[in-house]
Amino acid sequence: MRRGNLFVISGPSGAGKGTLVARLVQAVPDAWVSVSATTRAPRKGEIDGVHYQFKTPEQFQQLIDTDGLLEWAEYSSNRYGTPRASVAEHMAAGQQVILEIDVQGAFQIREKVPEAHLIFIEPPSMEVLEARLRGRGTETEEVIEQRLSAAKVELSRKMEYDIQLVNDDLDEACAALVSYVNEQAEKTRG
Numbered sequence: 001m002r003r004g005n006l007f008v009i010s011g012p013s014g015a016g017k018g019t020l021v022a023r024l025v026q027a028v029p030d031a032w033v034s035v036s037a038t039t040r041a042p043r044k045g046e047i048d049g050v051h052y053q054f055k056t057p058e059q060f061q062q063l064i065d066t067d068g069l070l071e072w073a074e075y076s077s078n079r080y081g082t083p084r085a086s087v088a089e090h091m092a093a094g095q096q097v098i099l100e101i102d103v104q105g106a107f108q109i110r111e112k113v114p115e116a117h118l119i120f121i122e123p124p125s126m127e128v129l130e131a132r133l134r135g136r137g138t139e140t141e142e143v144i145e146q147r148l149s150a151a152k153v154e155l156s157r158k159m160e161y162d163i164q165l166v167n168d169d170l171d172e173a174c175a176a177l178v179s180y181v182n183e184q185a186e187k188t189r190g
């Protein structure tokens with residue numbers, strides 16, 4: 001894998017990764033976002049092949065066994081992984097490839113692709129994180145609790161990332177993200 005750049009975006013559930021990535025692809029024309037495979041059930045409005053590739057545990061295991069995933073991890077009792085072939089294809093095409101993945105996956109990528117850029121999205125505080133997660137209204141109380149406890153572990157690793165961005169004001173966080181991606185991309189853009 002050469003030409004394009006690989007960007008990894010992590011952060012606690014509810015920090016605003018999905019919101020920022022959606023804006024990033026609007027602002028950076030050569031950005032492409034990988035669609036992960038997951039065993040998690042679709043949320044209301046999520047479309048198979050668009051938001052995730054929804055898999056049964058057996059199908060996911062088959063992806064692992066056939067070396068179809070660049071990385072994978074278990075998060076909150078479900079498995080999530082990055083399909084290898086499509087990432088390679090878009091990297092070869094010289095695009096800015098974006099992976100929105102958890103902390104465990106991020107460090108697997110750093111091992112395999114040391115030149116990848118690791119970006120950590122932080123909430124302004126745990127209180128705000130909790131409010132956003134509840135406000136999104138997609139998770140049960142039990143799952144919210146699991147995600148808040150995972151957030152503490154995730155936040156403890158933020159300094160291992162290449163850059164930390166606090167998602168307080170959305171426009172400001174988005175501008176900082178776009179400018180970082182463009183800055184790195186400029187080094188390899190033709």
Ligand SMILES: Nc1nc2c(ncn2[C@@H]2O[C@H](COP(=O)(O)OP(=O)(O)O)[C@@H](O)[C@H]2O)c(=O)[nH]1
Nearest residue numbers: 013014036072073075080081082100101102105
């Ligand atoms: N390792 C890994 N983590 C992933 C992948 N796709 C999504 N995730 C992470 O899994 C966690 C849960 O994602 P999701 O269930 O969509 O919840 P959300 O982050 O609250 O929207 C988040 O930290 C995602 O970044 C993947 O392909 N690999």
Ligand SMILES: Nc1ncnc2c1ncn2[C@@H]1O[C@H](COP(=O)(O)OP(=O)(O)O)[C@@H](O)[C@H]1O
Nearest residue numbers: 013014015016017018019132136167168169170
């Ligand atoms: N800067 C922000 N200010 C206020 N609310 C935000 C901000 N960024 C995201 N949100 C909201 O917080 C919730 C969680 O954001 P989301 O992008 O789903 O997070 P993640 O993908 O990290 O789990 C959503 O309801 C989203 O609209």
